[in-house]
Every structure is written in structure tokens, then in C-alpha cells.
Amino acid sequence: MRTFAIVAVVEGAAPELFEWLAFHRAVGVRHFVIYDNGLDSEAAAFLKAQAAIGVTTLPCPTRVDRTPLFAAYDHFLASWARLFRFAAFLGTDEFLVPAPGRSIEDWIARIPPHAGAVVVNRRVFDTTAPEGPASGLVLRRFPRSLAQADHAENRVVTSIYRQGAITTIADPHMTELVRGERLMSDFGPAEPDPQRPGAILAVRHGEIRLNHYPRPVPSAPPPETRAETEPCTRTASWVRPTLDEMRHLLAYVESVAPSEAARLRARSAAVPELAQPVAPREHRLWRLRHLHRPRVEAAGRFVRRKIFGAPRPW
16 A cells, blocks of 8 residues: 555646646655646646656546535545555645655654544745746745734645545545544644634644645735735755756656657746756666656555455554
């Protein structure tokens, strides 16, 4: 059984998809389940080129009684969740950010066995006044987050769910558990928020945090009415690893889909660091980690299933 997957419903051109995938690989995420809710041809080709390195693309299911987002989530819970111990349901404007130098994979391995869900704080970033090129890295364009810890948007939390802990999702941020306990990102008990009935009190300092970059609003408010912001050092610490991962991803796509890699380089012209070549030895290690290691692990899982049967998530 694989450890962790990020599930997302994506549509249109998805301009941040390249950086979003590279960032999460840089912080230790190895599996993505992407539901295609009307992707354009270039974005679909980009995802298809990564099928061998942990990206599964599925058509978004259609249901009369559910929106495409929640229909996709229900499909994952019914059909794909059994393959992963944990899953996070995110949008491409949400980045799951660990503390500098930490790994999400290591953090997931330390989740207590009685946890059905782990609550992660969300920090909203100021996207009203980009400080860099409009087509540059999201992590660089919007380096300032809302400073007020008690701001309404910063009080929202998101959960990472264990397999079998939920049967359906009615709210992407807080879903009722059918098994297990709800813990905070420091693995302490989740406390109710006295200001919001039915909500969880956010933890100010957690090892894992969710950075939310809302789509820029064309009619931005004047500077004097904007919420107070502060620079985010945690975000800045992940810029270089993300750039390295983007260069390796470009080199890989060039080997499997050269035409798509050329389009990707043209669209990423505002990030000059991506023009730097990757060292052959480093790229061989990258391929070993993202391409060959999953194949060996899959073979090991197959042998274990044949000998011991399917593993239990609890």
C-alpha cells in the first residue's frame, strides 16, 4: 500500500500546475491523483507525460446530485483510496508546506495509528499586489501572508484523512469521521474553536501548513484597506528546492514528450533559472527516486499481498 496521495480536480489551462507538482515532489509527495474537469490539450499532455512518475489522471465523473469536485472526491474514496494510507484533497492554489528542511513523507510516517484525520492550518497569502513577474513562480510573486493569526480566512483548516476514516466528503475542510480520532498537525488532540461552532481551533505553529494563494482579483482594494501582511520565511526556504525539482521535471519530460517540454519552457520564460541544465549524475538520482524506486516498491507490494494478503490501514 502506498503511503500518501494528493487528490485534485483541475480544469482549463492550470498555469500553476507545473510549479504545484514540482513543489510537492520537492517536499516529499510521490503520488498525485488528478481529475480532469476540462483540461486544455497542453495541460492534459503535460500530466500524461508524468504517468510513470506518480501522476494518475482520471476523467472527472458526472453526477446529477453532486458538483464535479465532490463527485470526484467520492469516486476517489470508492475506487482509489484503498491504494493509499492517507490522502489530502487540495486545489492547485493550495501548497502543503512543511517546516524548512522537513519532509512530508517523514511526517506522515509519524502519524499515530489511532488518528483518522490530521488537521493542518491554512495560511492565506496576499495576491492583490504581485511583487514579481505575473508569470513567475507563485512562491516568489506572493511572498507575504496575512499577519493576523485570528483573521477569519486564517482560521480555516484542512484535514489529511486516513483510509477508511471517511466515506464521503461534504466539506473539503472538515468532514465527519466514521473511524479514528481527529488530531492536530503536532499530533495533539483537536480542540473545538469557541468562536466557530463545529470548527477546530487552529494551532499557531505546526510542522505542516497549507499555504493558500487565492486567485488575484482584478479590482484589488486600495492599499489602505488591505489586511496587514508579513513576509513568510517558510515559503522562501522552499523556492530553491522547487526550482531544482522543476528543472529535473523538465529534463524528464524532454525525454518522453519533447514537444510538450518545448511548450513548457516557452511558458516558463519568466523563470530564468529553469534554463540551467541539470547535472547528469543528479538527474540519474532523480530518476532513481521518482521512476525506478516506485517500480521496485510496487513489485514488493505485489509479493507481500500474495504472501500475507492485503494490508490493513488501522
